[in-house]
Amino acid sequence: MRIAVFLSFLLSLASAATTAAYASSAGEVNIYSSRKEDLIRPLLERFSEQTGVRVNLVTGKDDALIQRLVSEGANSPADLLITADAGRLHRAKAAGVLQPVDSATLVAAIPGAYRDPQNHWFGLSLRARPIWYVKDRVDPKALSSYADLADPRWKKRVCVRSSGNIYNQSMLAALIAHDGEEDAFTWAEGLVKNLARKPAGGDRDQIKAAAAGQCDLAIANTYYVGGMLTSADPADRAAAEKLTVFWPDQQGRGVHVNVSGVGLTAAARHKTDAVRLMEFLVSDEAQRWYAESNFEYPVKPGVPWNATLEGFGRFKADDLPMAKLGELNGAAVKLMDRAGWK
Amino acid sequence: MRLAGRPSPWGLGVGALALVLALPVLVVVVNLAEPAGEVWTHLAETVLADYVINSLLLMGGVTAGTLSMGVTTAWLVAMCEFPGRRIFQWALLLPMAMPAYIIAYTYTGLLDVAGPVQTLLRDAFGWSWGDYWFPEVRSLPGAVAMLSLVLYPYVYLLARAAFLEQSAAALEAGRTLGAGPWRGFFTVALPLARPAVITGLSLALMETLADYGTVQYFGVDTFTTGIFRTWFGLGDATAAAQLAAVLLGFVFLLILLERWSRRQSRYHHGGARRRQVPFRLRGTRGGLAAGACLAPLAFGFLIPASQLAVWAWRTGPALVDARFLELMRNSLLLAVGAALMVLLLALIMAYGRRLRPSPLMHAAVNVAGLGYAVPGTVIAIGVMLPFAWLDNTVDGWARAQLGLSTGLLLSGTLFALLFAYAVRFLAVSLQTVEAGLGRIRPSMDDAARSLGRRPWQVLQEIHAPLLGGTLLTALLLVFVDVLKELPATLILRPFNFNTLAVRTYELATDERLADASGAALAIVLAGIVPVVLLSRAIARTGERHAT
Numbered sequence: 058m059r060i061a062v063f064l065s066f067l068l069s070l071a072s073a074a075t076t077a078a079y080a081s082s083a084g085e086v087n088i089y090s091s092r093k094e095d096l097i098r099p100l101l102e103r104f105s106e107q108t109g110v111r112v113n114l115v116t117g118k119d120d121a122l123i124q125r126l127v128s129e130g131a132n133s134p135a136d137l138l139i140t141a142d143a144g145r146l147h148r149a150k151a152a153g154v155l156q157p158v159d160s161a162t163l164v165a166a167i168p169g170a171y172r173d174p175q176n177h178w179f180g181l182s183l184r185a186r187p188i189w190y191v192k193d194r195v196d197p198k199a200l201s202s203y204a205d206l207a208d209p210r211w212k213k214r215v216c217v218r219s220s221g222n223i224y225n226q227s228m229l230a231a232l233i234a235h236d237g238e239e240d241a242f243t244w245a246e247g248l249v250k251n252l253a254r255k256p257a258g259g260d261r262d263q264i265k266a267a268a269a270g271q272c273d274l275a276i277a278n279t280y281y282v283g284g285m286l287t288s289a290d291p292a293d294r295a296a297a298e299k300l301t302v303f304w305p306d307q308q309g310r311g312v313h314v315n316v317s318g319v320g321l322t323a324a325a326r327h328k329t330d331a332v333r334l335m336e337f338l339v340s341d342e343a344q345r346w347y348a349e350s351n352f353e354y355p356v357k358p359g360v361p362w363n364a365t366l367e368g369f370g371r372f373k374a375d376d377l378p379m380a381k382l383g384e385l386n387g388a389a390v391k392l393m394d395r396a397g398w399k
Numbered sequence: 400m401r402l403a404g405r406p407s408p409w410g411l412g413v414g415a416l417a418l419v420l421a422l423p424v425l426v427v428v429v430n431l432a433e434p435a436g437e438v439w440t441h442l443a444e445t446v447l448a449d450y451v452i453n454s455l456l457l458m459g460g461v462t463a464g465t466l467s468m469g470v471t472t473a474w475l476v477a478m479c480e481f482p483g484r485r486i487f488q489w490a491l492l493l494p495m496a497m498p499a500y501i502i503a504y505t506y507t508g509l510l511d512v513a514g515p516v517q518t519l520l521r522d523a524f525g526w527s528w529g530d531y532w533f534p535e536v537r538s539l540p541g542a543v544a545m546l547s548l549v550l551y552p553y554v555y556l557l558a559r560a561a562f563l564e565q566s567a568a569a570l571e572a573g574r575t576l577g578a579g580p581w582r583g584f585f586t587v588a589l590p591l592a593r594p595a596v597i598t599g600l601s602l603a604l605m606e607t608l609a610d611y612g613t614v615q616y617f618g619v620d621t622f623t624t625g626i627f628r629t630w631f632g633l634g635d636a637t638a639a640a641q642l643a644a645v646l647l648g649f650v651f652l653l654i655l656l657e658r659w660s661r662r663q664s665r666y667h668h669g670g671a672r673r674r675q676v677p678f679r680l681r682g683t684r685g686g687l688a689a690g691a692c693l694a695p696l697a698f699g700f701l702i703p704a705s706q707l708a709v710w711a712w713r714t715g716p717a718l719v720d721a722r723f724l725e726l727m728r729n730s731l732l733l734a735v736g737a738a739l740m741v742l743l744l745a746l747i748m749a750y751g752r753r754l755r756p757s758p759l760m761h762a763a764v765n766v767a768g769l770g771y772a773v774p775g776t777v778i779a780i781g782v783m784l785p786f787a788w789l790d791n792t793v794d795g796w797a798r799a800q801l802g803l804s805t806g807l808l809l810s811g812t813l814f815a816l817l818f819a820y821a822v823r824f825l826a827v828s829l830q831t832v833e834a835g836l837g838r839i840r841p842s843m844d845d846a847a848r849s850l851g852r853r854p855w856q857v858l859q860e861i862h863a864p865l866l867g868g869t870l871l872t873a874l875l876l877v878f879v880d881v882l883k884e885l886p887a888t889l890i891l892r893p894f895n896f897n898t899l900a901v902r903t904y905e906l907a908t909d910e911r912l913a914d915a916s917g918a919a920l921a922i923v924l925a926g927i928v929p930v931v932l933l934s935r936a937i938a939r940t941g942e943r944h945a946t
Contacts, residue, residue: 093906
């Protein structure tokens, strides 16, 4: 008897699963996204309101989602892959799970450096990774470039998160692209010597540690600081207010940036609606939303920034093609292993 | 009487089941056949030693931590009488409801340089950073502390059950020979309870090996972080799978240790079980006992849960909306479904082995239990690959023969997710059930069989009633584990299907700790209910034996 109850329970679970998984009616787009639900869902809902197209979402880690696309092959239900960095989009392209999109709207809206040369993927928002300094202890005139962070005069004064993080891997990949492996290695070694503590925690933790006096400089993405400045937690706000942004390499190649972006999957079944959604994501309305909700910079030139971002000031961004970041990611990780960057 | 010989339905059934359950792990092991690439040279020259040493230190530390907390509290609560004992006997299980990565985030928030504790110290004494010494939470010792605090309940739960089920006569014999509480503990009770203690410990260590969230956040490089770094950072899936296979080697050693320990001791229940007359601890000794129980409870549950509650309060109850209730429902549905399914599988396998203890059966059951120590992401990929292959093969066949597409039948469904849970958590259920079965004399089976009962009837009529508490324990452990499980859920879940753990993870990795606290607290609260129910049931079992 009990076993019968149990089996019927399992069956009902299974049937719930199958109905939830597939409902391939017209007017639908399925998305695999490594952007967190909160940071994409509102935009998707807006798109659904405007077009009546239903959007199904599953979020997860980039590499796992790419693996899922690869193993599902031509039968994959996903139409779009959304990620939070360019390196992973490049990896997806290399794995053969994306297809090119021929859209004048996308090409017109997105500068060349921020999309794939063969149009396999498109950047949607920019994420800058500048240096942050503690106002009371550092004279901004002493700061100049990323390269300078390896100078012995910053010994025990720099905070940065671990090398396992994709933002650091991309930053180093950019360095390798510009200066070559030798220089990048020397820089990483110098930086490791200047760290005030063993790398741990996230970007916000570096800001907090600097505010608390453990270091004078921190490397962190702007949107984390933006989030802290507008946090409900007064301790977050107080910490973020102790630091000021410094845009490095403004005379040279510019500050390191990465993009969050989107690609059409090779298996896409709802191609027309999927491309419509891609185009919606570079509309002025959607581009403004990135800044307002998560302090990312619009990838589309001319779209106004919000007050917090304007407060950080305008800057020159590195125009290294994003695809390079993906190509050199493995080299960057090995280099950080050798340099002892934990 | 047990007959080896022609293959029985039990043997074949268990063998087939074990093979299916071992598939995801085998997918990983298959990579060992691939040639080791130059990535291995790079790993060996740079970080491999760190991975091995840190993993070993972590396991050593967690062994010391969980044993000292788990066995001490189990003994005190089961065998002594002191203030608060009745509350402690269930409350000591509460840290189990706390996911390791959550407690890690919480303590970092509290004890970090920028946290309230150090800020208070600096403000109170006018210090600035560097003027004083403060332990660094995000370190190897920190990771040991976090994992020990949430994993000691495994040891506690099994050790306490073992202490309670011990024949009072053995201890009383010890007492008449003049052994006080201490000697009674070390010379009689602990050796008798050793199999259960080792089982609890091996569960805790497997969890430790599989942990990714805590060590990654603390910047401690272990095998698990190494697997992900090699796979995702270096982009070498083969070398990553080979690292995972080495990790499996560790696990196999653990399982062998556990088996060996259980084989060393063939202790079964004596006749009627009576509850031991408790040692009464009064005054200072009672206070010390209460303190020893309060400390793990406070650090493993009360303090972090309070911090979560404070954060949740600050971010406001706006977070509890219709979507939140849906998350709750999804989490509970998955956890209940998985717990029942895994228990059924564990019973079949444990019983199969009891019935037909052939070498092949042992091997099959052992391999099926390996999944517990494998990081959830690795299991998830191991589930994804064969399922997608099967789906695509069926689809290809249907297209060719019938001219229609079946699409993906299993991939991306809850079935795939439940299957992954079964692979991942079978060991928890299996070890608990086997430990329980091990305490029932085989002569009872033989007696029942000689009275003409079929094996299935023996299970229903003899074992199930005797195993009541054990089955409940197995259910609860898997329930709580699934509730907390993140990586497999994240990778395998269907569209538009989120759980509390996924929600917590998304907010926490976005470094919005305070916003994550609502969902984290809900996981903890949802975990508490069955923990309390279970411990009450166990307490009742204990008292029933006392009368």
